[in-house]
Amino acid sequence: MADFSLEWRDFFWNPRTHELLGRTAASWGLILLFYLIFYLFLAGMFALTMYIMLLTLDDYKPTWQDQLSTPGVMIRPKGNQLEITFSTSDTESWDGFVHNLNTFLSPYNDSYQVQTNDNCAPDEYFIQEDSGEVRNNPKRSCQFNRTMLEECSGVLDRFYGYDKGQPCILIKLNRVLKHEAVCLHPQSYKVGEDEWKEDSDKIGPLAYYPPNGTFNLMYYPYYGKKAQVNYTQPLVAVKFLNASLNTDINVECKVTSNTLAVGSDRDKFAGRVSFKLRINDK
Ligand SMILES: *[C@@H]1O[C@H](CO)[C@@H](O)[C@H](O)[C@H]1NC(C)=O
Ligand SMILES: *[C@@H]1O[C@H](CO)[C@@H](O)[C@H](O)[C@H]1NC(C)=O
Numbered sequence: 001m002a003d004f005s006l007e008w009r010d011f012f013w014n015p016r017t018h019e020l021l022g023r024t025a026a027s028w029g030l031i032l033l034f035y036l037i038f039y040l041f042l043a044g045m046f047a048l049t050m051y052i053m054l055l056t057l058d059d060y061k062p063t064w065q066d067q068l069s070t071p072g073v074m075i076r077p078k079g080n081q082l083e084i085t086f087s088t089s090d091t092e093s094w095d096g097f098v099h100n101l102n103t104f105l106s107p108y109n110d111s112y113q114v115q116t117n118d119n120c121a122p123d124e125y126f127i128q129e130d131s132g133e134v135r136n137n138p139k140r141s142c143q144f145n146r147t148m149l150e151e152c153s154g155v156l157d158r159f160y161g162y163d164k165g166q167p168c169i170l171i172k173l174n175r176v177l178k179h180e181a182v183c184l185h186p187q188s189y190k191v192g193e194d195e196w197k198e199d200s201d202k203i204g205p206l207a208y209y210p211p212n213g214t215f216n217l218m219y220y221p222y223y224g225k226k227a228q229v230n231y232t233q234p235l236v237a238v239k240f241l242n243a244s245l246n247t248d249i250n251v252e253c254k255v256t257s258n259t260l261a262v263g264s265d266r267d268k269f270a271g272r273v274s275f276k277l278r279i280n281d282k
């Protein structure tokens with residue numbers, strides 16, 4: 001027992017050999033020096049990597065947060081959990097939707113668009129490339145006038161049809177860099193897990209604004225919000241003209257395009273959005 005504790009004391013500090021924990025001062029010094037150099041080297045590598053990465057970042061090129069190759073589709077008004085439920089006769093049940101649309105569409109006012117954006121030639125890309133190292137910034141953007149949404153602009157009908165049971169839903173794409181003509185097809189409803197069924201009966205006839213339900217090419221390519229400071233995202237409004245009342249209608253909106261592999265297996269939610277619409281008559 002005494003031997004054992006003596007052994008331990010010797011191991012911790014051995015006065016004869018001057019070893020601390022079994023090593024001499026020189027040995028400890030070498031170890032510390034080794035780790036010091038090792039960690040300095042690691043820190044240096046890290047700093048160098050960061051530096052190179054920051055060099056390659058470009059202020060004016062959209063980063064992937066800002067740019068998507070496949071469109072993410074979103075709707076307005078933002079309902080609770082993509083649910084738009086209201087009663088035609090109960091003003092309070094749709095007042096929030098109208099307010100939401102008013103706020104969202106405020107920067108689309110014609111007067112505001114004229115101040116900030118260009119009146120571009122429709123049906124062609126609005127190309128503003130940099131020429132080599134010479135940057136072509138800031139870039140201009142095209143006007144998307146609120147009145148182009150006609151019945152869904154909130155100008156002709158300030159309640160967007162909600163008071164008449166003919167609600168407008170706005171469809172917008174996330175900041176897509178580039179795409180070709182895109183059409184909208186809100187015409188299916190979900191009958192089961194992963195099962196979609198055409199159901200024009202419940203959905204009823206629809207009206208699109210702008211009339212053929214496409215996002216015009218002039219709003220593309222999108223160069224990112226740093227380069228195109230006044231960019232206004234194009235919209236398509238869908239008006240439900242005679243949707244069935246007092247029933248849940250599951251609507252899927254799919255964006256189709258000739259170049260994008262929309263709804264590919266890898267990302268089956270790309271290019272589509274589904275929401276529930278329910279219009280009660282009392
Ligand atoms: C757009 O017009 C509406 C009324 O028509 C107004 O309340 C709103 O402030 C305007 N927004 C801008 C950005 O001018
Ligand atoms: C937007 O509205 C303004 C003012 O009414 C008009 O001058 C302009 O041509 C419109 N732009 C487009 C793209 O329709």
Ligand SMILES: *[C@@H]1O[C@H](CO)[C@@H](O)[C@H](O)[C@H]1NC(C)=O
Nearest residue numbers: 115116138139140141229230
């Ligand atoms: C953005 O809009 C402002 C007016 O609100 C305008 O003065 C400016 O020139 C515009 N910039 C670009 C790049 O379009």
Ligand SMILES: *[C@@H]1O[C@H](CO)[C@@H](O)[C@H](O)[C@H]1NC(C)=O
Nearest residue numbers: 122123181183211212213214
């Ligand atoms: C949509 O309308 C534009 C002109 O208004 C036309 O050039 C284009 O072909 C139309 N697209 C479809 C799919 O009907």
Ligand SMILES: *[C@@H]1O[C@H](CO)[C@@H](O)[C@H](O)[C@H]1NC(C)=O
Nearest residue numbers: 201202204241242243244245
């Ligand atoms: C609206 O749809 C109902 C069936 O849901 C139908 O009976 C009615 O005739 C339609 N009204 C119009 C104006 O199409």
